[in-house]
Each structure stands twice: as structure tokens, then as C-alpha cells.
Amino acid sequence: MTTPLRLGIAGLGTVGTGVVRIVRQKADLLAIRAGRPVTIAAVSARNRDRDRGVNLSDYVWEDDPVALARRADVDVFVELMGGSDGPAKAATEAAIAAGKDVVTANKAMLAHHGQALALAAEAAGRVIRFEAAVAGGIPVIKALTEGLAGNEITRVMGVMNGTCNYILTRMQATGQGYNALFEEADKLGYLEADPNLDVGGIDAGHKLALLAAIAFGCQVDFASVALEGIQNITLEDIRHAADMGYRIKLLGVAQMTGRGLEQRMSPCLVPDTSALGQLEGGTNMVVLEGDQVEQIVLRGPGAGMGPTASAVMADVMDIARGARLPTFGQPATSLRRCQTASSATPAPYYLRLSLLDKPGALAKVATLLGEAGISIDRMRQYRHDAVTAPVLIVTHMTTRDALDTALGGIGRLDVLSGKPVALRIETV
Amino acid sequence: MTTPLRLGIAGLGTVGTGVVRIVRQKADLLAIRAGRPVTIAAVSARNRDRDRGVNLSDYVWEDDPVALARRADVDVFVELMGGSDGPAKAATEAAIAAGKDVVTANKAMLAHHGQALALAAEAAGRVIRFEAAVAGGIPVIKALTEGLAGNEITRVMGVMNGTCNYILTRMQATGQGYNALFEEADKLGYLEADPNLDVGGIDAGHKLALLAAIAFGCQVDFASVALEGIQNITLEDIRHAADMGYRIKLLGVAQMTGRGLEQRMSPCLVPDTSALGQLEGGTNMVVLEGDQVEQIVLRGPGAGMGPTASAVMADVMDIARGARLPTFGQPATSLRRCQTASSATPAPYYLRLSLLDKPGALAKVATLLGEAGISIDRMRQYRHDAVTAPVLIVTHMTTRDALDTALGGIGRLDVLSGKPVALRIETV
Numbered sequence: 001m002t003t004p005l006r007l008g009i010a011g012l013g014t015v016g017t018g019v020v021r022i023v024r025q026k027a028d029l030l031a032i033r034a035g036r037p038v039t040i041a042a043v044s045a046r047n048r049d050r051d052r053g054v055n056l057s058d059y060v061w062e063d064d065p066v067a068l069a070r071r072a073d074v075d076v077f078v079e080l081m082g083g084s085d086g087p088a089k090a091a092t093e094a095a096i097a098a099g100k101d102v103v104t105a106n107k108a109m110l111a112h113h114g115q116a117l118a119l120a121a122e123a124a125g126r127v128i129r130f131e132a133a134v135a136g137g138i139p140v141i142k143a144l145t146e147g148l149a150g151n152e153i154t155r156v157m158g159v160m161n162g163t164c165n166y167i168l169t170r171m172q173a174t175g176q177g178y179n180a181l182f183e184e185a186d187k188l189g190y191l192e193a194d195p196n197l198d199v200g201g202i203d204a205g206h207k208l209a210l211l212a213a214i215a216f217g218c219q220v221d222f223a224s225v226a227l228e229g230i231q232n233i234t235l236e237d238i239r240h241a242a243d244m245g246y247r248i249k250l251l252g253v254a255q256m257t258g259r260g261l262e263q264r265m266s267p268c269l270v271p272d273t274s275a276l277g278q279l280e281g282g283t284n285m286v287v288l289e290g291d292q293v294e295q296i297v298l299r300g301p302g303a304g305m306g307p308t309a310s311a312v313m314a315d316v317m318d319i320a321r322g323a324r325l326p327t328f329g330q331p332a333t334s335l336r337r338c339q340t341a342s343s344a345t346p347a348p349y350y351l352r353l354s355l356l357d358k359p360g361a362l363a364k365v366a367t368l369l370g371e372a373g374i375s376i377d378r379m380r381q382y383r384h385d386a387v388t389a390p391v392l393i394v395t396h397m398t399t400r401d402a403l404d405t406a407l408g409g410i411g412r413l414d415v416l417s418g419k420p421v422a423l424r425i426e427t428v
Numbered sequence: 429m430t431t432p433l434r435l436g437i438a439g440l441g442t443v444g445t446g447v448v449r450i451v452r453q454k455a456d457l458l459a460i461r462a463g464r465p466v467t468i469a470a471v472s473a474r475n476r477d478r479d480r481g482v483n484l485s486d487y488v489w490e491d492d493p494v495a496l497a498r499r500a501d502v503d504v505f506v507e508l509m510g511g512s513d514g515p516a517k518a519a520t521e522a523a524i525a526a527g528k529d530v531v532t533a534n535k536a537m538l539a540h541h542g543q544a545l546a547l548a549a550e551a552a553g554r555v556i557r558f559e560a561a562v563a564g565g566i567p568v569i570k571a572l573t574e575g576l577a578g579n580e581i582t583r584v585m586g587v588m589n590g591t592c593n594y595i596l597t598r599m600q601a602t603g604q605g606y607n608a609l610f611e612e613a614d615k616l617g618y619l620e621a622d623p624n625l626d627v628g629g630i631d632a633g634h635k636l637a638l639l640a641a642i643a644f645g646c647q648v649d650f651a652s653v654a655l656e657g658i659q660n661i662t663l664e665d666i667r668h669a670a671d672m673g674y675r676i677k678l679l680g681v682a683q684m685t686g687r688g689l690e691q692r693m694s695p696c697l698v699p700d701t702s703a704l705g706q707l708e709g710g711t712n713m714v715v716l717e718g719d720q721v722e723q724i725v726l727r728g729p730g731a732g733m734g735p736t737a738s739a740v741m742a743d744v745m746d747i748a749r750g751a752r753l754p755t756f757g758q759p760a761t762s763l764r765r766c767q768t769a770s771s772a773t774p775a776p777y778y779l780r781l782s783l784l785d786k787p788g789a790l791a792k793v794a795t796l797l798g799e800a801g802i803s804i805d806r807m808r809q810y811r812h813d814a815v816t817a818p819v820l821i822v823t824h825m826t827t828r829d830a831l832d833t834a835l836g837g838i839g840r841l842d843v844l845s846g847k848p849v850a851l852r853i854e855t856v
Contacts, residue, residue, distance in 0.1 A: 137721040139575025147567025150741025292734035293565040300724040310720035313578025323751035
């Protein structure tokens with residue numbers, strides 16, 4: 001097979017530019033590895049005039065990504081525009097309809113429309129690959145779909161948003177609060193245009209939903225991810241957790257339980273000596289557990305031009321080499337609609353409450369926890385300010401449902417200032 | 429494609445039995461993931477009567493693995509006998525000649541005959557896959573060959589022999605010496621029939637040579653791996669290293685230098701806070717570095733029935749799904765004979781010498797180091813026994829060549845009791 005594989009690249013931001021660079025600079029290496037040349041036929045982006053530091057004059061320019069996706073001289077449509085709907089989705093659909101394979105880094109699009117797009121691609125005999133959509137440069141989609149294909153997957157877990165991990169580890173290291181570090185991350189360009197995608201856990205939730213679909217043979221179901229961001233984590237939480245030997249991480253967990261598929265993306269306490277606990281800055285880590293392989297841990301850069309372009313190229317090279325897997329590792333028609341069990345597995349929890357200085361407040365809280373069947377492992381009340389007293393509680397194993405019941409009751413007591421913080425303690 | 433993929437499995441030890449179990453117990457899952465059934469046509473092993481805890485009555489039994497490899501009802505020959513030559517090689521060659529694909533866990537065979545076998549397979553239009561040959565359950569061959577296919581690989585590094593890591597970490601944890609823990613490992617069944625394959629670094633050296641061939645596009649060249657085992661590591665070395673903030677690991681490093689391909693498998697000091705330094709017991713870790721992806725770290729079980737069978741099944745599933753890569757990631761005819769540069773990159777070294785109690789001995793040692801251009805960062809002389817004094821020296825950056833020159837001269841001084849220990853300090 002010496003016919004070139006011709007790419008049409010839509011989106012020339014950091015990642016798209018990185019892909020163009022690799023294809024230009026490594027033409028010989030790619031050709032020898034793929035057994036055929038990999039070339040670029042055409043590109044598309046919003047702004048034609050911007051200097052991206054790469055020579056684009058060899059490529060046809062299309063203003064319209066849909067037109068690019070349909071070009072006869074494009075074999076693979078490389079979608080790097082982003083956004084769950086709009087041009088990215090329109091162009092991806094057009095590419096499939098025109099008989100092109102698709103490589104994308106777009107977690108939002110696949111988390112929302114993955115099942116429909118996978119069905120369309122398979123009906124057309126085309127593939128959609130998305131290594132770059134999850135955990136940046138780490139080849140985790142490949143490890144899960146192919147490397148662990150002989151396993152029944154039991155759990156998938158990970159820190160998959162580098163910006164959140166950057167903010168949390170910098171809070172720990174510098175003693176600065178959430179707001180200061182949010183601003184720092186913003187200045188460094190680490191935040192999405194809508195920062196809630198990062199700090200609200202949505203971006204990481206998209207990634208988790210994609211991994212869960214592959215791992216458990218379920219139709220991707222982002223709406224069922226129990227989602228919580230890091231916006232309410234205070235420096236006090238970080239410090240209290242550290243005192244007890246934990247770090248706070250925005251941790252995603254997906255597992256199949258007796259009650260259905262559990263998908264959670266939320267700040268959790270993990271042991272500070274664990275691999276997840278020691279993960280610093282923008283680095284990502286994914287833990288894959290299977291009945292045969294036990295546990296595989298993958299660590300690497302979660303974002304950036306080189307790492308993300310590396311993941312895009314992994315997909316391009318697979319297609320160039322003739323590897324053609326279904327989008328989620330098995331035919332889209334065979335993916336089940338899985339029952340949701342957002343918080344089936346029990347765990348100990350960390351609670352932080354700001355108690356108003358009223359007689360008997362703490363006793364009432366303890367009573368309501370007891371009534372919900374939650375027993376207390378440790379409790380600390382810190383020194384008062386004028387009006388409120390921070391109270392820390394570490395519970396024994398309980399369920400999120402029991403906890404929500406208790407917290408609902410506690411909320412109605414009128415003894416709290418502000419919302420309670422409840423963080424799961426994951427022993428990983 | 430709904431034709432079954434029919435396996436012929438030669439070798440029914442731990443791994444072979446594990447593969448049979450997976451194929452039997454997960455038939456539906458494998459079929460849905462592969463898009464076709466995966467079945468076993470025939471098996472072969474030395475002892476037909478042994479109870480392996482799996483039902484083999486559905487499969488044709490062949491006493492001769494070569495006959496198995498040639499069977500018309502076998503599509504993929506799964507070689508799990510081991511041994512660099514003999515029946516494993518004969519049957520693999522027979523399988524290729526008969527037009528079968530090959531899946532093997534046999535690092536020794538590929539380290540010695542990988543280039544010839546790859547050429548034969550490609551000439552016959554067949555593939556040889558060997559995920560299980562390196563780092564047990566970790567899909568590292570896949571990560572390197574496919575996941576990082578868009579990268580120029582700059583360095584590959586890893587702890588890839590679980591038995592050595594078990595012995596070294598148990599020395600650290602229990603304060604027992606090398607010999608006691610060698611015996612413990614033997615009793616636990618952790619050692620190969622020829623234990624020198626493990627503790628001599630040969631097994632890990634085989635693995636490194638395979639990774640290096642893929643990473644740098646070189647013909648596999650095990651003979652050029654600078655190989656050193658862990659047999660001379662004493663409890664004192666472990667303790668001295670710990671005092672300085674290091675752990676001793678049997679570490680493999682392959683990198684392309686200006687002078688050629690450097691491949692080393694030797695005990696090294698690594699920082700105790702690093703991911704490699706913290707690796708305990710039989711777990712393996714591989715670090716892959718590329719110009720785009722920066723650094724990927726993969727951790728997982730290095731041996732055992734489930735993990736190794738999981739890796740074998742990854743290859744089987746790739747073939748079932750139609751993915752067909754050249755053995756070392758590019759055509760065997762395109763692999764270069766790479767220049768060897770066994771110890772090109774400089775590093776600081778840890779030296780332990782047993783000095784005889786003679787006047788001026790230490791001064792003479794220091795002089796010879798100086799004459800070889802090696803400057804000393806730290807030196808300690810420990811309390812004497814009757815006759816010898818252990819001396820520890822940490823050098824500044826130097827090369828192995830300079831060190832060997834100095835150690836040669838020191839050896840001729842007649843002031844040493846026993847062989848000096850020289851361990852590279854790898855800052856990873």
C-alpha cells in the first residue's frame with residue numbers, strides 16, 4: 001500500500017498547528033512506519049491570515065469546514081475545531097456521509113453525540129478515532145480498547161483535567177486560595193473559553209463518559225455522570241486533607257455495579273502516598289483495572305501542542321496502517337443503554353460544615369447523621385470566628401444517598417452558614 | 429467478517445493456561461469486540477496428562493508443536509513455550525512458512541532471532557506480535573509502536589524484571605541480604621529455570637533490546653546491550669543509597685546518541701521520590717519519551733497468569749480485528765544496523781570499594797580517579813573490620829569508559845579486597 005493517506009485538517013489552533021508540523025517535519029519517519037506517505041491535502045480555520053509559524057501554502061484552503069470534509073482529495077477528516085455542536089458536528093457528519101474516516105480531539109462532541117456519530121460511521125463503513133480527546137498524550141483509548149481487549153474491565157479511574165489538578169496542587173504548594181489560582185491559570189492560558197468546562201468538571205466528565213462507554217460496552221451517557229467541580233474547595237479543605245494524609249484531586253471513576261453503571265467526576269480525597277495523590281500540575285493519570293490484568297497506571301501530559309498532536313497522529317497512523325476499529329471498541333449497534341447508578345459504591349466521606357454558633361448545633365448534626373445510618377470516624381471543631389465554627393467530620397463507609405439525606409436534614413436545621421462540602425475518600 | 433479466528437496454542441504453562449481460560453470464559457465478549465469469534469483449534473505441550481484446571485477436551489492435541497503450527501485449521505500460532513531456540517523457534521518458523529500469523533511471549537527468541545523471523549514473516553505476508561514479551565500486562569509495545577507513532581522517540585527506560593525488583597525492594601524493606609531473598613524468590617517460584625536470566629539482567633536485557641528496535645528503527649541487537657545483574661548488590665549498597673536519597677533498581681535505558689545506540693541494563697541509583705524509585709515488588713514500569721509527547725509512564729504487573737495472558741490476548745484481538753503491523757513497527761527490510769555506543773551518556777556514579785588496610789591506599793585510589801578525569805562529589809570511609817575498610821565514593825558526571833579505566837588501574841594497585849561495585853546514578 002503506497003497510496004498516500006491524505007488529511008483534511010479543520011481547526012488550526014495549537015493542536016492543528018502541531019499536527020501540521022509533525023506531518024511536515026516527519027514525512028520520512030511517518031512513511032516508513034505507515035508503509036505509505038501521510039500528506040495534507042487541505043486545511044480550514046476561522047482566520048486565514050493569522051501567522052501560525054508553519055507553512056500552509058502547499059495546502060488548499062477551505063473557509064468552510066463542511067466543504068473541506070467533502071473534498072474528493074481528502075481521505076481522513078481531522079476535526080480539531082472543538083465544540084459539541086455547530087461546525088464541528090456538521091463537518092464530521094458531512095465527512096462520514098462523504099465516506100471519509102474521522103480523527104477528532106473533540107470530547108464534547110463525542111460525549112453528546114458519540115452514539116449517533118458511531119452508528120453513522122459504521123453504516124458508512126468509516127471509522128471515528130479520538131485518542132486526543134482523552135488525557136492528552138497518553139494513549140489511553142488504545143490501551144483500553146486494544147491493549148486490554150481480553151479483559152472484563154472492572155474500573156476506570158483518573159485525573160483527566162490538567163487545569164484542575166494545576167489549581168489544586170498549586171493551592172497545596174503555595175497556600176494561595178482558589179480564586180487567586182483560578183486567575184493564575186487563566187493568565188497562563190490554561191482555561192477553556194468557558195472556564196466552567198474545566199473547573200466545573202464538565203471537560204473531565206466528557207472524557208470519563210467516553211472511557212466508560214468503551215470499558216463497559218455502554219452507549220456513551222454523559223448526562224448520567226455525577227458531576228461536581230472544584231469551585232467550592234477551600235484552602236482549609238486542602239490543609240485538613242493534608243493533615244489526615246490525603247490530597248484532593250478532581251477524580252473520575254467509572255465502574256459497573258450490581259445496580260448499574262456508576263460514573264462520577266468529583267473532587268475526592270486520595271492518599272498522599274498513592275500515585276494519584278502524588279500527581280502534580282497539569283499531568284494526567286488514568287488507572288485501568290481488568291479482571292485479568294489487575295491494574296495498569298498510565299501517566300503523561302494532559303494537554304499542550306506536542307502531546308495532543310502526538311495523540312492525533314496515533315489515530316492517523318492507525319488509519320494509514322489499515323487498523324479499523326469501531327468507535328467504542330465494538331459495533332455501535334451492540335452498545336447497550338446501561339442503567340445508571342450514580343453513587344452505588346459506598347465510601348468514607350469528608351464533610352466540612354460551617355456551624356452557626358447556636359447551642360446544641362453540633363449535637364443536632366450528629367443526630368441527623370446517625371439517623372441516616374452514618375457513623376462518624378473522626379470529628380474536629382476548629383476555633384470560632386465571630387459567628388461560625390468550622391466542623392470537620394470523617395465518616396465511616398456510607399453511600400452518597402445516605403449522605404444526601406442527612407445533609408438535606410442538616411440544611412433544614414438552620415444551623416449552617418453556607419453549603420456543606422462533602423468529598424468522597426477514595427482509597428484507590 | 430464473521431469467520432472465527434482459530435488459535436493453535438503451543439505451551440500450556442501458566443500463561444498458556446491463562447489464555448485458554450480467557451478464550452473459554454469470555455467467548456461472547458471477545459466475539460463482540462473482535463466482530464468475529466475467537467476459538468482454539470488445537471493445543472500442544474510437553475505433558476498431556478497434567479491437570480491444568482481447564483477443559484482441553486474440545487481441542488485437538490498435538491504432541492509436536494511444529495505439527496501444531498502447520499495445521500490447516502490454525503490461523504494464529506500462539507507460541508508460549510519459551511526458549512530462544514529449539515522447539516519454539518522451529519515451530520515459529522514452521523508457522524510462518526505455513527502462512528500463519530504468530531503471537532508469542534518469547535523475548536529470548538525475538539531478542540536473538542527477531543530480525544530473521546521478522547523478515548521471514550513479512551516475506552510471507554504474516555505478522556509476529558509479542559506484547560506479552562515485554563513488561564507483562566502493560567501494553568507497552570502497543571503504546572510505543574502505535575500510540576507514539578507520530579514521535580521521534582528520544583529515550584526508553586524501565587524496570588522490566590519483577591523478580592529483581594522484588595529482591596531489591598525486599599532487601600530494602602526487610603534488611604535481609606541478597607542470598608536470603610534470592611532463596612525466598614526461588615521458593616515463591618519467581619525465578620526462571622536458569623535464575624541468571626533474571627538476576628543476571630538477561631531477561632530484562634532481552635526486553636530492552638526489543639523496545640529499542642521499535643523505538644529507533646534498528647535491527648534488534650541484544651548482543652550490544654551493556655548488561656549487568658544484581659548479584660553483587662549488597663545490603664550495604666541498598667542502605668548507603670537510601671542514606672543519600674536513592675533506591676537501587678535494575679534499570680534499562682535505551683537512547684540514540686551522537687555516537688550510536690546506547691542500550692544498558694544495569695543496577696542504577698534512582699531518586700527515592702521518583703516514580704521509578706517508588707516501584708515496589710514485582711511491578712514493572714516503562715518510561716517512554718518522545719519529541720512530541722514528552723514523557724509517558726506506564727506501570728503494571730510484570731508477570732503472572734492473568735496479566736501475561738491479557739497481553740497475549742491483546743495481540744490475538746488485534747489480529748482478529750484485522751490490524752496487521754510489521755513486527756518492529758516498520759518493515760524489517762527498513763530496520764538499520766545501528767552503531768553501538770554502550771555507555772555514551774555521562775552520569776555520576778556510586779562506587780563501593782573494599783580497601784585493604786594498607787597505608788596510602790585511599791590516596792592512591794583518589795589519584796587514579798583524578799588521572800582518569802573523574803572528580804569526586806562525596807566520599808565516606810566506614811569503620812574497619814580486621815582487614816578491610818569499605819569506602820563509598822560518589823563521583824561527579826563521568827563516563828563508563830573513564831570509570832573502567834580508573835577501576836582497571838585501581839585493580840592493579842593490589843589494595844582492594846573483592847571487586848569494586850560501580851552503579852550509575854540516573855536522575856530520570
